[in-house]
Amino acid sequence: MEFNKMEALLExxxxxETSIAEENELKNYFSSSNVASHLEQYKPLFGYIVEAKNEKFEKNISLLSKKKKISWLSIAATIVVIIGIGTYTYFNVNDYFNVNEVKEKQELGTYEDPKxxxxxTQKALAxxxxxxNTGIEGMQYIKVYEMTKDKVFID
Incomplete structure (x- = not known):
């Protein structure tokens, strides 16, 4: 009779669908010595649950101290600053070595002779x-279009 009950509880x-009380009943049954022979295969499963409950973690975990965290943070900040300076220098290196080109750029558009x-100036204004004038010609087409549109839609 008890074997049938245990089989039903196993299912x-x-x-x-078992409650905690039913699971405790299964654990007690399989930890005892009078387990049915056809249910012996489930004994390690419930024995493991009991053993795992008694296990304790005893390994010592070392935590990083604040000094180590701060030192890593300062190293990372230094690397970022060095990369920033290197990038700025890389993209602006032409300005440092081509001083003549910079002067030519500054002198662009200045004339010594007034003529x-x-x-x-006359060439630029022309x-x-x-x-x-090209833009105004384009506007003439728009003006003609509006006049034509007004004639069509008003009449």
Missing amino acids: KYFEG EALEA MLSNNV
């Missing part, structure tokens, strides 16, 4: 005038 256990300056 409930494997389906995940040359007048000619360059180019500007041509571009503005």
Whole structure:
């Protein structure tokens, strides 16, 4: 009779439907010496649960001290600063070694002779005038379109 009850409890256990009291009953049964021979295969399972409950973790875990954390943080900050300086130098190295080009860039657009300056200014204004006239011609098409549209939709 008790074997049938244990088999039914085992089925409930494997389906995940047992209560804590029923699981304790199974543990007590399988930890005793009078286990049915056809249920012997489940004895290590419930024996392990009892043994695992009694195990304790005894390994010593060393924690990092604050000094070690701060030293790693300072090393990382130093590396970031060095990379930043290196990147800045890499991208701006031409400015340091090409001083003549920098002076030429600063002197761009200055004239010693007033006649040359007048000619360059007139040339620049003529180019500007041509571009503005081209834009105004484009606006003429829009004006014609609006007048035509007004005639079509008003009448």
